[in-house]
Amino acid sequence: MSEAKQGPDLAAGVPLAALEDGGLLAGHVGEAAVLLARRGEEVFALGAHCTHYGAPLATGILVGETVRCPWHHACFSLRSGEAERAPAFDPLERWEVRREGDRIRVGGKRPAPAPRRLPPAPDAPSRILVLGGGAAGFAAAERLRREGYEGSLTLLSEDADAPYDRPNLSKDYLAGEAEEGWMPLRPAGWYGEQGIDLRLATRVDRIDPAGRAVRLADGAALPFDRLLIATGAEPVRPPIPGAEDPAVLVLRSWADCRGLIAQAEGARSAVLVGAGFIGLEVAAALRQRGLAVTVVAPQPRPLERVLGPGLAGVVRQVHEAQGVRFRLGEEVATVAPDRVRLKSGDEIAADLVLLGTGVRPRTALAEAAGIAVENGILVDAMLETSIPGIFAAGDVARWPDPHGGGRIRVEHWVVAERMGQAAALAMLGRGAPFDAVPFFWSRHYHDLNIDYLGHAERWDDIAVEGDLARPRAVLRYRAGGRVLAVATVDRDRENLRLEAAMEAGPLPA
Incomplete structure (x- = not known):
């Protein structure tokens, strides 16, 4: 039986008793995979697969009037099918549901809801600028248009590529298991269709809060009523002799990843400096490409600072079973594009060397503009900075944590997207305090799946x-x-x- 025809024929109907309150049931209508969801006496029929990575929603859960994806925690409305929270942006399709006695039958496909239109407001911004084309910047721009914002919307990005799926850079795409076409978050023509002025390879010189404008490196000035700073983070090159050599690789952008793949195609061995999530995911991807991989780090166990000794030991075992060699508890004396020398005197030769030594928030523009900065741009619960009308989101922002207390800055993809969505609503005056529970996932080969909540x-x-x-x-x-x-x-x-x-x-x- 094809995947589309798994489960019962919902057009023929199923007993209502087969679906308890809060239950989910996967079936099909013709060739389409359809999910039934029951909330009280109401039954909803929606697309059976998450629009992010295609996860089967029947293995997720219902929370209120939403269904949540089991893989990456996307959230969809049962009534409208709308993707309410990242990482999904596309809605689920919907079908008519008929109740005939004690049976439920699914009929034809329902039309998509009409686009939202904002009611006129005297203080509505007419010009919104977004600095940064990563997770937070894209999510903000997408949500602004989805919410019915019709004013000027400009998205400035230093990257030469339109917004793309950055987590895949260290996972399936680097391993050679994801196609090039999977990477863009939206097709090239989407930005023009949505009236989003996307400017790539564009460098911002400074923010002028008093003049309510952003000055570009080419001298142009772009005025704004609301500004979102989503400049993200940049790789850290540690103060080790040789680390500043451009031929010693880092991984942050799609261009970085293409360069790494090109070098890996002719390589037999690699040394990765750093045993964090990026370093280990790169290690897994390069092993899948057949390279001999050595990971060097000063910690006694990989990821111990985040996961603790027990789970960190499991991570190490999984990688060692795949042939990764670890040099843990070792410090690097010098690096070069083809070798790493340790303080112990040992030297490890390789065809490529990559630094996975963390990132730092890109706060220089904010700091020069007089915006409060302390290990990130400080924002309030509405993601507004110390200067009214200027907001920040994503890896660069440090916000009040309602769950753990204090302020936190989190470098996770889903968190950045959700912050971008929240900032979009806040800029429109329709926001609520940002209270999402931080979430990230990490996959190591096909053997270890880790999901992490909180901070x-x-x-x-x-x-x-x-x-x-x-x-x-x-x-x-x-x-x-x-x-x-x-x-x-x-x-x-x-x-x-x-x-x-x-x-x-x-x-x-």
């Missing part, structure tokens, strides 16, 4: 439920009697439930 820079202890040896477990990171963060291994639906619980209030410690 824990330190913890008193880690409570483990399940078995890390399988590995299939839930880890709770606790401090001061509170659960600050949760990591799950191969328990997608449980991670969704925990996210909903964290949104509602603190988890039991």
Whole structure:
């Protein structure tokens, strides 16, 4: 049976009793895969697969009148099909549902909802500028148009490529498993159709808050009523002799990734300096390309600072089983494009060397404009900076965390997209305090899937439920009697439930 025809024929109907309140059922209508969702006495029929990466929504959960994707936590309205939260942007299709006695039948496809139109408002911005074409910048521009904003909208990006799926740079695309066409977040013509003035390879020279304008490097001035700074972060080249050599690689942009792939095609070995998420995902991708990979880092275990010793040990075992060699607890003395010398005196030769030594927020424009900066651009709960009318979102922004307390800055793709969406609403005067629970995912080969919720820079202890040896477990990171963060291994639906619980209030410690 084809994937499209899995499950019951919903056009023929199913008993209402087959779908409990809060339940999900995958079936089909003709060749189309359709999902039934029940909330109380109402039953909804929608597309069965997430519009982000195609995950089966039947393995997700219902929260209120939404269905949430089990893979990357996209959220869709049951009534409209709209993608309410990133990382999905496209809506689900909808079908008519008829109740005939104790049976439910699915009829024809329903038309897409009419585009929203904003009611006139005397203080509505007529010109919005977005600095940065990454996750937050794209998500903000997309949401502004989806919300019915019809004013001038300009998206400035230093990147030569239109907004693309950055997480794939260290995952499937680098491994050779994702096609070129999968990378753009929208087709090239979409920006013009939406009236978004997308300017690529454009460098901003300064922000003029008093003049309410942005000055470009070519001397042009662009006025704004609202400004969103979404300049992201940039790779750190550590103060190690040789690290500034452009031939020593870093990975941040699509151009960086193309260069890495080109070099990997003629290479037999690689050294990665740094055992963070990017370094390890690159290690996995290069192993899939057949390169011998060595990872060098000063920590005793990869990712221990984020995941703790138990799960970090599992990560190391998975990579070692795939042939990755680790030189942990080692410090680098010098780097070159073809070798790394350790402080121990050992030298590791390689055909390519890549630095995975973290990133730093790109705050220079904000700082020069007099905007408050401290390990990122400081914003309030509405993502507005210290200067009214100027907002910040994504990797560059540091915001008040309603879940863990204090201020946090998070370098995760989904968080940046959700912040961009929240900033769009705030700029229109329709926002609410940003309170999303931080979420990220990390995949290592096809053997280890880690989903992480919340934010824990330190913890008193880690409570483990399940078995890390399988590995299939839930880890709770606790401090001061509170659960600050949760990591799950191969328990997608449980991670969704925990996210909903964290949104509602603190988890039991």
